Amino acid sequence: MYQLVRARLRALVCGMRATRRDAGMVTSEYAMGIVAAVAFAVVLYKVVTSGPVDAALTRIVEQALDGRM
Template identity: 75%
Template sequence: MCKVVRARLRALVCRARAARRDAGMVTSEYAMGIVAAVAFAAMLYKVVTSGAVSAELQGIVKRALDARM
């Protein structure tokens, strides 16, 4: 029984060490992630500042400020 437990623990430790070695992103993955985040932010900015969306957001804010409790 003790040998079985030791073998399982050893296997878990080996898996944990292997996972730690490959847990993070490399520099190229960080760069691609940043490029994707900036592209998404630029697209979102364009959508939010477009005429229709801007007018709708202003309408929502005006209705919220004019609401009576």
């Protein structure tokens, strides 16, 4: 019984160490994530500042400030 518990405990601890070594992102993954986030922000900015969207947002804000919907 003692050997079985000890073997399972050892397997659990070794498994945790392996998981700990592989946890998280490496620097290249952080860089790719940042590049993707910046690209998405640029596309979103371009869409929001385009003519039709800008006019619609302005109209919505003006209606909200006037108190009518």
